[in-house]
Amino acid sequence: MNLTTSLGNLVLKNPVLVASGTFGYGLEYQDIVELEKLGALVLKTITLNPREGNSPPRIWETPSGMLNAIGLQNVGIDNFLDAKLPLFKKIDVPIIINIAGETIDEYVELANRLDGVNEIAAIELNVSCPNVKKGGMRFGEDSSLLEELVKAVRRATKKNLITKLTPNVTDITAIAKSAEGAGSDVLSLVNTFLGMAIDTNSRHPRLGYTTGGLSGPAIRPIAVRMVWQVAKAVKVPVIGMGGIASLEDALEFIIAGAAAISTGTANFINPNIAVEIIDGLGRYMEKNNIKDLSEIRGKV
Numbered sequence: 001m002n003l004t005t006s007l008g009n010l011v012l013k014n015p016v017l018v019a020s021g022t023f024g025y026g027l028e029y030q031d032i033v034e035l036e037k038l039g040a041l042v043l044k045t046i047t048l049n050p051r052e053g054n055s056p057p058r059i060w061e062t063p064s065g066m067l068n069a070i071g072l073q074n075v076g077i078d079n080f081l082d083a084k085l086p087l088f089k090k091i092d093v094p095i096i097i098n099i100a101g102e103t104i105d106e107y108v109e110l111a112n113r114l115d116g117v118n119e120i121a122a123i124e125l126n127v128s129c130p131n132v133k134k135g136g137m138r139f140g141e142d143s144s145l146l147e148e149l150v151k152a153v154r155r156a157t158k159k160n161l162i163t164k165l166t167p168n169v170t171d172i173t174a175i176a177k178s179a180e181g182a183g184s185d186v187l188s189l190v191n192t193f194l195g196m197a198i199d200t201n202s203r204h205p206r207l208g209y210t211t212g213g214l215s216g217p218a219i220r221p222i223a224v225r226m227v228w229q230v231a232k233a234v235k236v237p238v239i240g241m242g243g244i245a246s247l248e249d250a251l252e253f254i255i256a257g258a259a260a261i262s263t264g265t266a267n268f269i270n271p272n273i274a275v276e277i278i279d280g281l282g283r284y285m286e287k288n289n290i291k292d293l294s295e296i297r298g299k300v
């Protein structure tokens, strides 16, 4: 059975990843999850300077999902390269770094710094965070701004470039085509949906940041629809995510056209869910006499 999948010039041994921000820097999980089994590890967004993130409360559970407004808390690129990256030497799994900036220049500087770092297999551009005042989702909402950003980053690095799209747009295919046209090798979607919850007693928002990003099974049908639309509209591979919590869910995205999938919110309930999906995928292929994932990819 062939579980391998290609993301640009990166060949993964299987199509199951963990989504940015839902698996820390990966290292936190090494005692409970066999990280080397994963197709790739996507790290929490890194920015140029360390960020403390938003004021609490930062998460709120909702029906079949959660709202979060973490605000891109992270150690910053210098600390990451000095203190975290060396620890990956012992772990044989492709590392995808996810970056965000407040300006195009910040994205370019980050990409420049990472271009020569051998341990990094690909760079994912987070242009879709709904929980920051500057940058974030603003780049992913506007086709021409996104095109300018991706072109600038493309010039700064030869590494595989993944653009992570926001679902908070009217026409996801138009945005996807802009990113592809500007030189993105891969697209990933979806990031979270902008949402809000209110405490009716205090009449305050449930989150310190007021609004947050909705994720989890509640968003899955919308994410499947968007992945299906985008996979048909572009030639580059698509990484699908949004509420994947089981093998069945992962298969939906693959059949909709995803070259790879990521588990996100589900990691908080079961940190081993990605590994369980990988094992289940092998069994599903065997049972259905599928030799290669391409036999079902996009075959809805």
Ligand SMILES: Cc1cc2nc3c(=O)[nH]c(=O)nc-3n(C[C@H](O)[C@H](O)[C@H](O)COP(=O)(O)O)c2cc1C
Binding pocket: 019, 020, 021, 022, 044, 045, 066, 068, 070, 072, 098, 126, 129, 164, 190, 191, 192, 214, 215, 216, 217, 219, 241, 242, 243, 244, 262, 263, 264, 265, 266
């Ligand atoms: C607590 C939390 C933190 C997140 N942080 C990031 C982040 O730092 N960068 C990013 O690109 N996406 C981030 N995301 C979005 C996820 O990577 C994913 O796109 C989204 O949650 C949809 O997948 P899911 O429904 O399986 O969680 C975060 C999501 C959650 C729930």
